[in-house]
Amino acid sequence: MEIKSIRLGGLLLPSNVLMAPLAGYTCYPFRMLAYELGAGLCFTEMVSANGLKYEDRATRRLLFTTREEPIRAVQLLGGHPAVMGQMAGSELLKDFAVIDLNMGCPVPNVFKSGEGSALMLDQKRASAIIQNCKKSGKIVTVKCRTGVREDEMFAAEFARMCEASGADMITIHGRSRSMMYDGTPYYREIAQAKAAVGIPVIANGGIFSIEDAKKMMERTGADGVMLARYGLEHPFIFQELTGKPCQKTAFQILTEQLDLTKQYYDETYTLIYIKKLAAYMMKKRRGTKHYKERLYKSGSIQELQEMLRLIFLEHPKETEQ
Numbered sequence: 001m002e003i004k005s006i007r008l009g010g011l012l013l014p015s016n017v018l019m020a021p022l023a024g025y026t027c028y029p030f031r032m033l034a035y036e037l038g039a040g041l042c043f044t045e046m047v048s049a050n051g052l053k054y055e056d057r058a059t060r061r062l063l064f065t066t067r068e069e070p071i072r073a074v075q076l077l078g079g080h081p082a083v084m085g086q087m088a089g090s091e092l093l094k095d096f097a098v099i100d101l102n103m104g105c106p107v108p109n110v111f112k113s114g115e116g117s118a119l120m121l122d123q124k125r126a127s128a129i130i131q132n133c134k135k136s137g138k139i140v141t142v143k144c145r146t147g148v149r150e151d152e153m154f155a156a157e158f159a160r161m162c163e164a165s166g167a168d169m170i171t172i173h174g175r176s177r178s179m180m181y182d183g184t185p186y187y188r189e190i191a192q193a194k195a196a197v198g199i200p201v202i203a204n205g206g207i208f209s210i211e212d213a214k215k216m217m218e219r220t221g222a223d224g225v226m227l228a229r230y231g232l233e234h235p236f237i238f239q240e241l242t243g244k245p246c247q248k249t250a251f252q253i254l255t256e257q258l259d260l261t262k263q264y265y266d267e268t269y270t271l272i273y274i275k276k277l278a279a280y281m282m283k284k285r286r287g288t289k290h291y292k293e294r295l296y297k298s299g300s301i302q303e304l305q306e307m308l309r310l311i312f313l314e315h316p317k318e319t320e321q
Protein backbone atom coordinates (compact mmCIF):
# COMPACT_ATOMS: atom_id res chain seq x y z
CA MET A 1 0.00 0.00 0.00
CA GLU A 2 1.08 3.57 -0.58
CA ILE A 3 2.51 5.06 2.60
CA LYS A 4 1.95 8.75 3.06
CA SER A 5 1.68 11.24 5.87
CA ILE A 6 -1.68 12.67 6.88
CA ARG A 7 -2.25 16.26 7.89
CA LEU A 8 -4.73 16.93 10.70
CA GLY A 9 -4.83 20.64 11.42
CA GLY A 10 -1.42 21.55 12.79
CA LEU A 11 -0.39 17.91 13.17
CA LEU A 12 1.37 15.76 10.63
CA LEU A 13 0.89 12.04 11.15
CA PRO A 14 4.10 10.39 9.94
CA SER A 15 2.27 7.49 8.30
CA ASN A 16 -1.21 6.44 7.27
CA VAL A 17 -0.98 3.16 9.19
CA LEU A 18 -2.76 3.72 12.49
CA MET A 19 -3.08 1.61 15.62
CA ALA A 20 -6.62 1.18 16.93
CA PRO A 21 -7.77 1.88 20.44
CA LEU A 22 -8.05 -1.49 22.20
CA ALA A 23 -9.41 -1.79 25.73
CA GLY A 24 -6.93 -3.61 27.95
CA TYR A 25 -4.05 -3.30 25.47
CA THR A 26 -3.24 0.14 24.12
CA CYS A 27 -1.63 1.41 27.27
CA TYR A 28 1.36 3.76 27.09
CA PRO A 29 3.99 0.99 26.56
CA PHE A 30 2.13 -0.56 23.65
CA ARG A 31 1.57 2.80 21.98
CA MET A 32 5.29 3.58 22.29
CA LEU A 33 6.07 0.27 20.58
CA ALA A 34 3.62 0.88 17.74
CA TYR A 35 5.07 4.36 17.15
CA GLU A 36 8.58 2.93 17.16
CA LEU A 37 7.59 0.42 14.49
CA GLY A 38 5.99 3.02 12.21
CA ALA A 39 2.42 3.68 13.36
CA GLY A 40 1.26 7.16 12.36
CA LEU A 41 -1.14 7.56 15.28
CA CYS A 42 -2.04 5.51 18.35
CA PHE A 43 -4.88 6.01 20.81
CA THR A 44 -5.49 5.24 24.45
CA GLU A 45 -8.15 2.64 24.99
CA MET A 46 -11.66 4.08 25.38
CA VAL A 47 -11.91 6.29 28.43
CA SER A 48 -15.36 6.93 29.89
CA ALA A 49 -16.18 10.64 30.12
CA ASN A 50 -18.49 9.89 33.05
CA GLY A 51 -15.71 7.94 34.77
CA LEU A 52 -13.43 10.97 34.41
CA LYS A 53 -16.12 13.34 35.61
CA TYR A 54 -16.78 11.29 38.75
CA GLU A 55 -13.04 11.02 39.43
CA ASP A 56 -12.87 7.27 39.06
CA ARG A 57 -9.23 6.36 39.70
CA ALA A 58 -9.11 3.39 37.35
CA THR A 59 -10.49 5.56 34.54
CA ARG A 60 -7.96 8.31 35.18
CA ARG A 61 -5.12 5.80 35.10
CA LEU A 62 -5.96 5.11 31.46
CA LEU A 63 -4.77 8.63 30.65
CA PHE A 64 -1.19 7.87 31.62
CA THR A 65 1.32 9.21 29.11
CA THR A 66 4.65 11.03 29.08
CA ARG A 67 6.25 13.71 26.93
CA GLU A 68 8.11 10.93 25.13
CA GLU A 69 4.94 9.81 23.34
CA PRO A 70 5.21 11.25 19.81
CA ILE A 71 1.54 12.20 19.37
CA ARG A 72 -0.87 11.92 22.27
CA ALA A 73 -4.38 10.85 21.34
CA VAL A 74 -7.11 9.88 23.77
CA GLN A 75 -10.33 8.08 22.94
CA LEU A 76 -13.40 9.30 24.83
CA LEU A 77 -16.55 7.26 25.33
CA GLY A 78 -19.77 8.97 26.28
CA GLY A 79 -23.23 9.90 25.10
CA HIS A 80 -23.86 13.17 26.88
CA PRO A 81 -22.85 16.20 24.79
CA ALA A 82 -22.33 18.51 27.80
CA VAL A 83 -20.20 16.00 29.74
CA MET A 84 -18.18 15.11 26.64
CA GLY A 85 -17.52 18.78 25.90
CA GLN A 86 -16.62 19.50 29.50
CA MET A 87 -14.16 16.58 29.67
CA ALA A 88 -12.63 17.38 26.26
CA GLY A 89 -11.75 20.86 27.47
CA SER A 90 -10.70 19.79 30.98
CA GLU A 91 -7.27 19.92 32.58
CA LEU A 92 -7.30 16.12 32.70
CA LEU A 93 -6.82 15.98 28.94
CA LYS A 94 -4.32 18.83 28.70
CA ASP A 95 -1.55 16.49 27.50
CA PHE A 96 -3.57 15.20 24.56
CA ALA A 97 -3.53 16.83 21.14
CA VAL A 98 -6.15 14.55 19.61
CA ILE A 99 -9.51 13.45 20.96
CA ASP A 100 -11.13 10.49 19.26
CA LEU A 101 -14.82 9.95 19.88
CA ASN A 102 -15.99 6.38 20.26
CA MET A 103 -19.13 5.96 18.16
CA GLY A 104 -18.61 2.30 17.36
CA CYS A 105 -18.48 0.26 20.57
CA PRO A 106 -21.06 -2.55 20.19
CA VAL A 107 -21.02 -3.86 23.79
CA PRO A 108 -24.63 -4.22 25.11
CA ASN A 109 -24.14 -2.16 28.29
CA VAL A 110 -22.50 0.66 26.36
CA PHE A 111 -25.16 0.57 23.65
CA LYS A 112 -28.02 0.58 26.17
CA SER A 113 -26.54 3.66 27.84
CA GLY A 114 -26.72 5.54 24.54
CA GLU A 115 -22.93 5.49 24.09
CA GLY A 116 -20.60 3.99 21.46
CA SER A 117 -22.42 2.64 18.41
CA ALA A 118 -25.80 3.83 19.80
CA LEU A 119 -24.74 7.33 18.73
CA MET A 120 -24.99 6.22 15.10
CA LEU A 121 -28.76 6.04 15.66
CA ASP A 122 -28.92 9.54 17.12
CA GLN A 123 -27.05 11.77 14.74
CA LYS A 124 -28.27 14.95 16.39
CA ARG A 125 -26.64 13.95 19.66
CA ALA A 126 -23.54 12.66 17.89
CA SER A 127 -23.23 16.01 16.12
CA ALA A 128 -23.63 17.93 19.39
CA ILE A 129 -20.88 15.81 20.95
CA ILE A 130 -18.48 16.56 18.09
CA GLN A 131 -19.28 20.28 18.18
CA ASN A 132 -18.88 20.49 21.95
CA CYS A 133 -15.57 18.62 21.88
CA LYS A 134 -14.30 20.86 19.08
CA LYS A 135 -14.68 23.82 21.44
CA SER A 136 -11.59 22.46 23.25
CA GLY A 137 -9.59 23.65 20.23
CA LYS A 138 -8.11 20.16 19.84
CA ILE A 139 -8.14 17.87 16.87
CA VAL A 140 -11.30 15.78 17.07
CA THR A 141 -11.67 12.49 15.23
CA VAL A 142 -14.52 9.97 15.18
CA LYS A 143 -14.41 6.17 15.11
CA CYS A 144 -17.63 4.52 14.01
CA ARG A 145 -18.98 1.49 12.19
CA THR A 146 -20.75 1.11 8.86
CA GLY A 147 -24.08 1.01 10.66
CA VAL A 148 -25.92 -0.69 13.46
CA ARG A 149 -27.68 -3.47 11.52
CA GLU A 150 -26.14 -5.32 8.63
CA ASP A 151 -29.20 -4.73 6.46
CA GLU A 152 -29.15 -0.99 7.02
CA MET A 153 -25.78 0.67 6.57
CA PHE A 154 -25.29 4.41 6.38
CA ALA A 155 -21.60 5.15 6.74
CA ALA A 156 -21.58 7.88 4.06
CA GLU A 157 -24.45 9.78 5.66
CA PHE A 158 -22.83 9.50 9.09
CA ALA A 159 -19.45 10.61 7.72
CA ARG A 160 -21.09 13.69 6.18
CA MET A 161 -22.63 14.58 9.53
CA CYS A 162 -19.24 14.17 11.25
CA GLU A 163 -17.53 16.45 8.75
CA ALA A 164 -20.29 19.07 8.94
CA SER A 165 -20.03 19.02 12.76
CA GLY A 166 -16.31 19.76 12.65
CA ALA A 167 -14.58 16.36 12.83
CA ASP A 168 -11.02 16.38 11.49
CA MET A 169 -10.90 12.70 10.50
CA ILE A 170 -13.12 9.66 10.62
CA THR A 171 -12.21 6.01 11.04
CA ILE A 172 -14.74 3.49 9.83
CA HIS A 173 -14.75 -0.06 11.14
CA GLY A 174 -16.23 -1.82 8.12
CA ARG A 175 -18.68 -3.90 10.12
CA SER A 176 -22.11 -3.13 11.53
CA ARG A 177 -22.74 -3.30 15.27
CA SER A 178 -24.64 -6.58 14.75
CA MET A 179 -21.49 -8.15 13.27
CA MET A 180 -19.48 -7.35 16.39
CA TYR A 181 -15.89 -8.35 15.45
CA ASP A 182 -16.47 -11.04 12.82
CA GLY A 183 -17.13 -11.23 9.12
CA THR A 184 -15.70 -9.65 6.01
CA PRO A 185 -15.68 -5.87 6.20
CA TYR A 186 -18.03 -3.95 3.95
CA TYR A 187 -15.51 -2.23 1.68
CA ARG A 188 -18.21 -0.55 -0.41
CA GLU A 189 -19.67 1.29 2.57
CA ILE A 190 -16.25 2.68 3.50
CA ALA A 191 -15.64 3.67 -0.15
CA GLN A 192 -18.96 5.53 -0.21
CA ALA A 193 -18.06 7.38 2.98
CA LYS A 194 -14.64 8.29 1.57
CA ALA A 195 -16.29 9.67 -1.56
CA ALA A 196 -18.78 11.67 0.50
CA VAL A 197 -16.35 13.77 2.56
CA GLY A 198 -13.21 15.85 2.23
CA ILE A 199 -11.64 14.97 5.60
CA PRO A 200 -9.31 11.95 5.81
CA VAL A 201 -11.09 8.59 6.07
CA ILE A 202 -9.30 5.66 7.69
CA ALA A 203 -10.46 2.10 7.04
CA ASN A 204 -10.48 -0.50 9.79
CA GLY A 205 -11.55 -4.10 10.24
CA GLY A 206 -10.29 -7.54 9.32
CA ILE A 207 -6.74 -6.57 8.36
CA PHE A 208 -4.64 -9.60 9.24
CA SER A 209 -1.85 -9.41 6.63
CA ILE A 210 -0.06 -7.04 4.26
CA GLU A 211 -2.39 -8.27 1.49
CA ASP A 212 -5.46 -7.43 3.58
CA ALA A 213 -4.13 -3.89 4.09
CA LYS A 214 -3.55 -3.51 0.34
CA LYS A 215 -7.01 -4.88 -0.42
CA MET A 216 -8.60 -2.50 2.08
CA MET A 217 -6.86 0.50 0.49
CA GLU A 218 -7.68 -0.58 -3.08
CA ARG A 219 -11.32 -1.35 -2.44
CA THR A 220 -12.14 1.65 -0.30
CA GLY A 221 -9.83 4.40 -1.64
CA ALA A 222 -9.33 5.33 2.03
CA ASP A 223 -6.51 7.60 3.12
CA GLY A 224 -5.07 5.00 5.45
CA VAL A 225 -5.70 1.86 7.45
CA MET A 226 -6.12 1.18 11.14
CA LEU A 227 -4.85 -2.11 12.51
CA ALA A 228 -6.36 -3.60 15.64
CA ARG A 229 -6.03 -7.25 16.68
CA TYR A 230 -3.29 -7.96 14.15
CA GLY A 231 -1.25 -5.09 15.58
CA LEU A 232 -1.12 -7.06 18.84
CA GLU A 233 -0.54 -10.42 17.21
CA HIS A 234 2.21 -9.22 14.91
CA PRO A 235 3.41 -5.70 15.83
CA PHE A 236 6.03 -6.02 13.08
CA ILE A 237 3.21 -5.34 10.60
CA PHE A 238 3.79 -1.61 11.18
CA GLN A 239 7.35 -1.78 9.96
CA GLU A 240 6.47 -4.23 7.18
CA LEU A 241 3.91 -1.76 5.83
CA THR A 242 5.77 1.48 6.45
CA GLY A 243 9.33 0.28 5.82
CA LYS A 244 10.51 1.82 9.09
CA PRO A 245 13.74 0.04 10.03
CA CYS A 246 13.81 -1.93 13.28
CA GLN A 247 15.87 -5.02 13.98
CA LYS A 248 14.19 -6.09 17.18
CA THR A 249 13.06 -9.65 17.83
CA ALA A 250 9.82 -10.66 19.53
CA PHE A 251 11.83 -11.44 22.67
CA GLN A 252 13.44 -8.00 22.71
CA ILE A 253 10.10 -6.33 22.15
CA LEU A 254 8.42 -8.20 25.00
CA THR A 255 11.35 -7.62 27.34
CA GLU A 256 11.27 -3.90 26.61
CA GLN A 257 7.49 -3.84 27.04
CA LEU A 258 7.90 -5.53 30.41
CA ASP A 259 10.55 -3.02 31.52
CA LEU A 260 8.55 -0.02 30.40
CA THR A 261 5.33 -1.31 31.97
CA LYS A 262 6.88 -2.04 35.35
CA GLN A 263 8.50 1.38 35.32
CA TYR A 264 5.13 3.13 35.21
CA TYR A 265 2.47 0.63 36.32
CA ASP A 266 2.06 -1.66 39.33
CA GLU A 267 3.03 -5.33 39.34
CA THR A 268 -0.53 -6.62 38.96
CA TYR A 269 -1.13 -4.57 35.84
CA THR A 270 2.29 -5.44 34.43
CA LEU A 271 1.74 -9.18 34.83
CA ILE A 272 -1.74 -9.09 33.28
CA TYR A 273 -0.76 -6.90 30.34
CA ILE A 274 2.47 -8.69 29.42
CA LYS A 275 0.82 -12.13 29.64
CA LYS A 276 -2.01 -10.98 27.37
CA LEU A 277 0.37 -9.39 24.88
CA ALA A 278 2.70 -12.42 24.84
CA ALA A 279 -0.31 -14.72 24.35
CA TYR A 280 -1.42 -12.58 21.39
CA MET A 281 2.08 -12.77 19.92
CA MET A 282 1.95 -16.58 20.19
CA LYS A 283 -1.46 -16.80 18.54
CA LYS A 284 -1.76 -19.01 15.45
CA ARG A 285 1.57 -20.63 16.25
CA ARG A 286 1.60 -24.35 16.63
CA GLY A 287 2.49 -26.31 19.77
CA THR A 288 2.31 -23.43 22.20
CA LYS A 289 -0.57 -24.56 24.43
CA HIS A 290 1.64 -25.82 27.25
CA TYR A 291 3.79 -22.68 27.06
CA LYS A 292 0.72 -20.48 27.28
CA GLU A 293 -0.47 -22.36 30.35
CA ARG A 294 2.88 -21.83 32.04
CA LEU A 295 2.97 -18.21 30.95
CA TYR A 296 -0.38 -17.57 32.61
CA LYS A 297 0.78 -19.25 35.82
CA SER A 298 3.74 -16.87 36.26
CA GLY A 299 3.15 -15.20 39.61
CA SER A 300 5.94 -12.63 39.65
CA ILE A 301 7.78 -10.36 37.25
CA GLN A 302 10.85 -12.57 37.55
CA GLU A 303 8.92 -15.73 36.69
CA LEU A 304 7.35 -13.95 33.76
CA GLN A 305 10.76 -12.81 32.52
CA GLU A 306 11.97 -16.43 32.67
CA MET A 307 8.94 -17.64 30.74
CA LEU A 308 9.44 -15.02 28.04
CA ARG A 309 13.05 -16.13 27.75
CA LEU A 310 12.05 -19.80 27.53
CA ILE A 311 9.31 -19.23 24.98
CA PHE A 312 10.68 -16.50 22.75
CA LEU A 313 14.46 -16.98 23.08
CA GLU A 314 15.25 -20.59 23.89
CA HIS A 315 12.41 -22.20 21.95
CA PRO A 316 11.68 -19.69 19.20
CA LYS A 317 11.17 -22.53 16.69
CA GLU A 318 8.01 -23.71 18.43
CA THR A 319 6.76 -20.17 18.52
CA GLU A 320 7.67 -19.23 14.98
CA GLN A 321 4.81 -18.49 12.63
Ligand SMILES: Cc1cc2nc3c(=O)[nH]c(=O)nc-3n(C[C@H](O)[C@H](O)[C@H](O)COP(=O)(O)O)c2cc1C
Binds near residue numbers: 021044046102205
Ligand atom coordinates in the same frame (compact mmCIF):
# COMPACT_ATOMS: atom_id res chain seq x y z
C1 LIG B 1 -10.13 -6.56 22.89
C2 LIG B 1 -10.68 -5.43 22.06
C3 LIG B 1 -10.80 -4.17 22.63
C4 LIG B 1 -11.30 -3.10 21.88
N1 LIG B 1 -11.37 -1.87 22.45
C5 LIG B 1 -11.77 -0.80 21.70
C6 LIG B 1 -11.79 0.52 22.26
O1 LIG B 1 -11.43 0.75 23.42
N2 LIG B 1 -12.20 1.54 21.44
C7 LIG B 1 -12.60 1.33 20.13
O2 LIG B 1 -12.96 2.28 19.43
N3 LIG B 1 -12.59 0.09 19.60
C8 LIG B 1 -12.17 -0.96 20.34
N4 LIG B 1 -12.11 -2.21 19.77
C9 LIG B 1 -12.39 -2.35 18.32
C10 LIG B 1 -11.10 -2.22 17.51
O3 LIG B 1 -10.52 -0.94 17.67
C11 LIG B 1 -11.33 -2.50 16.01
O4 LIG B 1 -12.24 -1.55 15.51
C12 LIG B 1 -11.89 -3.89 15.76
O5 LIG B 1 -11.16 -4.85 16.50
C13 LIG B 1 -11.85 -4.24 14.27
O6 LIG B 1 -10.53 -4.30 13.78
P1 LIG B 1 -9.78 -5.72 13.53
O7 LIG B 1 -10.76 -6.60 12.78
O8 LIG B 1 -8.58 -5.34 12.70
O9 LIG B 1 -9.42 -6.28 14.86
C14 LIG B 1 -11.68 -3.29 20.53
C15 LIG B 1 -11.56 -4.57 19.96
C16 LIG B 1 -11.08 -5.63 20.70
C17 LIG B 1 -10.95 -6.98 20.05
